[in-house]
Amino acid sequence: MKVSIIIRTYNRAYIIGEAIESALNQTYGNFEIIVVDDGSKDGTAAAVKKFRSDKVRYIRHDRNRGVSAAGNTGIKAANGDIIAHLDSDDLWKPEMLSSLVDVLRRHRQIGAVFCDVEVDRGRSTSSIVSSMRAFPKLLASRSRSDFDVFLFSSREMYLCLLEEVPIKPTAVLIRRTVLDELRGYNESWCSGEDWELYLRISKHHGFGYVDRKLAVMRVLEDSTLSKFQEEDKSSLLQLAVSEKKGLRRDREALEAANRAIARHCKDLGWIYLHSGRRMKSISTYARGFAETGHVPLVMRAGVALMPLSLTAGLKKLLLSSDRSLAP
Secondary structure, eight states: OOEEEEEEESSOTTTHHHHHHHHHTOSOOOEEEEEEEOSOOSSHHHHHHTOOOTTEEEEEOSSOOOHHHHHHHHHHHOOSSEEEEOOTTOEEOTTHHHHHHHHHHHOTTEEEEEEEEEEEOSSOEEETGGGOSHHHHHHHTSOOSSSSEEEEOHHHHHHHHHHOOOOOGGGEEEEHHHHHHHTSOOTTOSSOHHHHHHHHHHTTOEEEEEEEEEEEEEOOTTSHHHHTHHHHHHHHHHHHHHHHHTTTTOHHHHHHHHHHHHHHHHHHHHHHHTTTOHHHHHHHHHHHHHHHOOTHHHHHHHHHTSOHHHHHHHHHHHHHHHHHHOO
């Protein structure tokens, strides 16, 4: 099974070499690397061309078209049976591909497989799963098929993904047939495109999970998540609200969607408040309460009326309220 590793990049000449090196150092040898340069204006092309390997291909967009378009360009150019996306500021541990490909090879019924991620914030590291709520509960409810492998049905992953995203783009392998079936990324998304895609996949295909931190996600100032934090949260909120409208009598899914909407409203309201848009913050909390009935959002709206100097002391109380009302 050949893996096509797509590295989407924009102005990352200073760091992309480390990502490529980590891909080339994989213990699994049947792969190609496709670097999609989304209109960089720095020395990205030169940094990539330093790698004189027949495994590395370089494709350039004439203009910056966004992360989703870059992903689709890579998918169209790929020759592999499996598609992987390695972010240009992230790293893979040597056994990343071999571990995940093995799961796809042995479990033909699943459409994708992912692993845990070590989050590197410069001064500290953590596990991506440790910050989740729904996914750890799903893990606890299931037995392992192997020592560190879990298999989840389409329904299980859909309910989990309605609420949160335990899958990071740099830590997932997807069968090419699945991406062809769903036509890849939605190019209207400049951030959060991964959740939108995984949610669509989960409506039709099961997932595998390897309970090991095989990838390192570095959080940098120029990352897509950092640059488009507000747009990301707004898009996720809109998707959760839109998804909820189609659920109708599916109570379990409705509850998961409501938890996601409440969390996105909480995060987005906080962004608005701390960027000086007090009324937009209050209206976001009010919208979230109207949509979900989540009481702590009313408390947050009240706090948003206070001077910012007083809000810090109330933050712990609000977080405690959120946890006490969580399922």
